[in-house]
Amino acid sequence: MYPDSLYRQILDHLNSAVILLDGDFCLRYMNPAAEALFEMSGLRLIGSPVQELFLEEVETDAQTLFDLARPYTKRKATLRLTHGKEIVVDYSVSPMQGADAMLLIEFQPIDRLLRIAREEAGIATSRANRVLVRGLAHEIKNPLGGLRGAAQLLARELTDMRLHEYTDVIIEEADRLRNLVDRMLGPHRPPDLKPINVHEVVERVARLIQAEAGDAIMLVRDYDPSIPEIQADREQLIQALLNIVRNALEAIISSPAKRPGQIILRTRTVRQHTIGLVHHRLLCRIEVIDNGPGIPAEIMQNIFFPMVSGRAEGSGLGLSISQSIVHQHHGSLECDSEPGQTRFTLLIPIQDARGG
């Protein structure tokens, strides 16, 4: 026989969330994965009714299950947590017979799996995107170099100064195209990662935006000052965040205001999160939330592609550059939007002392 402590250890290390309910549907046990899933501390909740944990019709199902005495699985159930958040899970209920009838419930959070799948697809797309842009950039820049050079040589031959106007146009437009291609390529160099305080970056962006916006918006700072230093390229991260916040600012300014424009800059730590198959113990989350009109549904899927913009005068490069910088920091950048609330969530892993 194995010692009891081993069973306990196994439960503690499971990735599946496991809870145990007694005959009155009160919580008898929850493992750490369940604590993480429900964002609750198990110790505090032992003995509490299951409704303290989440709201779903487990109860009615469970009564029948007690009677039937056989396991039951439900797919894609939506559980509403007590603080309002909803999670989508598959769960299995197994009645345990014995002196005390008990219910063992295992949860598989599928929104997490869906999110990981979506994130991976996003990272793969943006990688393919970069390869395409790089290839295209090379093919465009070479002939442009020839074009510009030929115009310069032609200008030298022209004795009539009035004709220089023509070659000037060719040269200027060639330069304009080259600048466009350079900006599409994003940062020229790989990030120079150094330990930095994330609030240096956020505050710098906040001050720049405040200077640009003046009284047009209210900037709300909601920082967690205890966030450890992150490994990042300060200048590049400022650029990435600035593009996002400027985007929020422009969205607010360009829409007829029903209420005062507001941008919230929020920083938090996040524990145990997977970005593109890599698991991180600790991450830094920066959220940029604006109360502008929201991103039109038809461009939402493509906002991180170069040249996609909701504004007629937008270059459509800002968010694509931000995303490319964030990916080079092994982080993720996501967006969800509805009218009145658009949220960009930037995650950057924090390396702990063990180098994990």
Add this chain to the structure above:
Amino acid sequence: MEQRQQVWIVDDDRSIRWVLERALEQAGVATTSFDSGDAALRRLKREHPSVLISDIRMPGSDGFALLAAVQQEHPKLPVMMMTGSLGCSCCRSSS
């Protein structure tokens, strides 16, 4: 006997070669062009120019491979490298 200044131009892009040829010829410098590093390396076995100008990103032997071969066989030959792409792959030391 003074040998006439010869500049070799190595670039896979026709329009860039054309511009360099014309610009140098206008300055009275004779040029020979190659569309690949390999073609230039073959010719280098028989003769060599006063200066060699090469693109970096090319199919076959790229500019760095050409530079390494030239430094090996003709350490005194001045080489100018040029590129239109500032990608990180080009930020290598040419020692």
